[in-house]
Amino acid sequence: MKLGTEPSAVTRWIILGVVGIIFAIPIVALIQFSFRDGLGGGYTLDHWTGLFGEGAARTYRGLFQAVGNSVLLAVVTVAIVLVVLLPTMILVHIQFPKLKRVLEFICIVPITVPAIVLVVGLAPVYSVVVKIFGSGVWTLAFAYGITVLPYAYRAIQANLEAVPVVTLSEAARSLGANWATVLWRVLLPILRRGVLAAAFISVAVVLGEFTIASLLNRVNLQTALLQVGQSDPWVAAIFALLALTFAFVLLLLIGRLARNRNNS
Amino acid sequence: MTTLTDASAPVHTSGAGETPRRRTVHLAKYLGLTPFAVYVILFLAIPTTLAVVTGFFTEDGAFTLDNIAGIFAPNVLATFGSSFWVSAVTAIVGAIVGALVCYALLGTKAEGTLRTVIDSLSSVFAQFGGVMLAFAFIATIGNQGLITVFLRGIGIDLFANGPWLYQVPGLLPVYIYFQVPLMIITFMPALQGLKVQWAEANATLGGNRFTYWTRIAIPVLAPSFIGSLLLLFANAFSSYATAAALISQGSQIVPLQIRSALVSETVLGRENMAGALALGMIVVMVIVMWGYSVLQGRTSRWQR
Numbered sequence: 001m002k003l004g005t006e007p008s009a010v011t012r013w014i015i016l017g018v019v020g021i022i023f024a025i026p027i028v029a030l031i032q033f034s035f036r037d038g039l040g041g042g043y044t045l046d047h048w049t050g051l052f053g054e055g056a057a058r059t060y061r062g063l064f065q066a067v068g069n070s071v072l073l074a075v076v077t078v079a080i081v082l083v084v085l086l087p088t089m090i091l092v093h094i095q096f097p098k099l100k101r102v103l104e105f106i107c108i109v110p111i112t113v114p115a116i117v118l119v120v121g122l123a124p125v126y127s128v129v130v131k132i133f134g135s136g137v138w139t140l141a142f143a144y145g146i147t148v149l150p151y152a153y154r155a156i157q158a159n160l161e162a163v164p165v166v167t168l169s170e171a172a173r174s175l176g177a178n179w180a181t182v183l184w185r186v187l188l189p190i191l192r193r194g195v196l197a198a199a200f201i202s203v204a205v206v207l208g209e210f211t212i213a214s215l216l217n218r219v220n221l222q223t224a225l226l227q228v229g230q231s232d233p234w235v236a237a238i239f240a241l242l243a244l245t246f247a248f249v250l251l252l253l254i255g256r257l258a259r260n261r262n263n264s
Numbered sequence: 265m266t267t268l269t270d271a272s273a274p275v276h277t278s279g280a281g282e283t284p285r286r287r288t289v290h291l292a293k294y295l296g297l298t299p300f301a302v303y304v305i306l307f308l309a310i311p312t313t314l315a316v317v318t319g320f321f322t323e324d325g326a327f328t329l330d331n332i333a334g335i336f337a338p339n340v341l342a343t344f345g346s347s348f349w350v351s352a353v354t355a356i357v358g359a360i361v362g363a364l365v366c367y368a369l370l371g372t373k374a375e376g377t378l379r380t381v382i383d384s385l386s387s388v389f390a391q392f393g394g395v396m397l398a399f400a401f402i403a404t405i406g407n408q409g410l411i412t413v414f415l416r417g418i419g420i421d422l423f424a425n426g427p428w429l430y431q432v433p434g435l436l437p438v439y440i441y442f443q444v445p446l447m448i449i450t451f452m453p454a455l456q457g458l459k460v461q462w463a464e465a466n467a468t469l470g471g472n473r474f475t476y477w478t479r480i481a482i483p484v485l486a487p488s489f490i491g492s493l494l495l496l497f498a499n500a501f502s503s504y505a506t507a508a509a510l511i512s513q514g515s516q517i518v519p520l521q522i523r524s525a526l527v528s529e530t531v532l533g534r535e536n537m538a539g540a541l542a543l544g545m546i547v548v549m550v551i552v553m554w555g556y557s558v559l560q561g562r563t564s565r566w567q568r
Binding site (some may be wrong): 005007011013015016019023025027030083087092095109113115117119139142145149151169180204205207210214215225226233236237239243248252 | 265293297299300303304307308310311312313314315316318361364365367368369370371372373375380381383384387388389391392393394395397399400401402403404409410411432440441444458460476481498502503504505509519522523526527535538539541542545546549550553555561
């Protein structure tokens with residue numbers, strides 16, 4: 001190990017320490033800000049307790065509504081991933097191996113076509129969507145399903161390639177199982193980790209999405225945060241902290257899922 | 265057993281020799297691809313096409329090159345210039361700092377707590393921060409921010425040159441804050457892929473730490489580093505949320521210019537201008553991402 005490839009412990013901790021401290025400052029500042037008592041200095045718990053106290057439901061109705069919207073959007077987006085993307089990926093993996101490259105390409109495209117570009121073309125598409133499905137906020141999930149495509153694809157694909165999907169499904173079929181049974185009782189259980197990871201990362205992406213909602217004039221957590229931030233920046237800071245923490249926990253869980261897979 | 269054959273039938277069995285039943289089964293299999301295909305056409309292909317072609321039309325649907333020519337107007341070119349400048353600076357700083365962190369993480373256990381926590385934090389900041397990171401920086405170096413107030417206490421005025429946090433220069437610290445984590449996520453696998461045998465060969469041949477890095481590691485990592493740099497550039501170039509949260513009006517960078525073109529209700533035909541801007545952006549994105557994938561391909565050759 002004395003080959004000079006790895007940094008010494010001192011070098012490692014100096015780098016990680018300096019970068020870590022610099023990166024911690026804005027988060028610490030955000031936490032400190034959420035306890036500030038107005039602009040005068042001094043600290044208070046009021047902003048935090050106010051969220052759970054009486055009348056909070058009325059005062060922050062807009063914000064709670066927006067959280068509800070984002071949760072609904074996350075659920076519908078995950079449903080799109082599970083119902084539209086997942087079966088297609090399994091089908092391509094088993095039946096159309098030649099289409100794998102095409103599918104991968106399609107799923108990576110949203111990285112090159114950023115949300116700010118997509119939204120220009122989504123505006124006319126949504127004027128049609130509204131006529132068919134109404135103007136419910138959940139319709140935004142159609143666009144989010146595209147936004148999460150690269151992330152969800154990678155999560156599922158990693159799992160798909162690690163297990164003998166074709167062999168297992170053929171074995172089940174030869175034992176007389178129909179396709180629904182194969183999908184439900186054989187494939188879903190062995191793809192559980194990849195599917196869960198895809199779902200979690202989709203939730204994180206949807207909760208953080210701002211661009212499309214904002215420019216299509218829909219209300220979700222992020223657009224509401226920006227609006228609330230102008231009148232009550234403390235509450236906006238608290239919600240930002242909570243959302244960041246929630247996303248962090250989701251991603252830790254994804255990391256844990258991947259680790260278990262490697263160990264088993 | 266026929267069903268089994270159907271299930272595992274290779275793709276090339278379609279042909280004149282098939283029985284009608286087999287052909288139906290074959291068609292049915294393709295039918296399974298339609299939901300995804302329809303979905304992607306409706307919400308990815310059509311919006312992308314619309315975004316790119318609306319720039320070529322007037323409000324009434326007549327063909328025009330005016331919007332495209334509009335990209336080359338001095339003020340729009342200046343916007344592209346600012347976007348390039350912000351993206352390049354934050355990509356370079358992000359790539360260097362991120363690579364340093366990756367280097368510091370070499371030799372730690374990939375599945376240990378340290379790496380899991382850093383990976384998760386990196387993903388959060390790199391991909392989901394947006395508006396929230398803008399808040400964090402307002403709380404840090406905004407008018408009443410933690411650091412601003414602290415520095416004011418010791419006689420340094422952060423805002424001596426005006427409220428720069430709410431202008432283009434203010435994007436730099438926030439963008440770097442999500443570029444470094446993105447670099448950690450994208451560059452770590454390449455560093456991880458350096459083989460111990462190369463270091464051993466270097467040592468056997470009488471090399472030292474210096475020759476290992478200058479003759480082996482850096483040349484091997486270069487394509488991946490530059491590829492990641494391009495990805496970071498694309499990331500900053502296309503990012504909108506942070507900028508929109510910090511800069512409430514005006515169109516200092518391209519995504520903000522698209523915003524003003526989209527939301528302005530007073531000037532007719534602005535939506536088509538948004539199309540032209542989107543086209544300009546996509547051209548830049550395609551070139552940069554193409555470079556990225558070429559360099560990634562080079563890297564993956566020795567990574568497996």
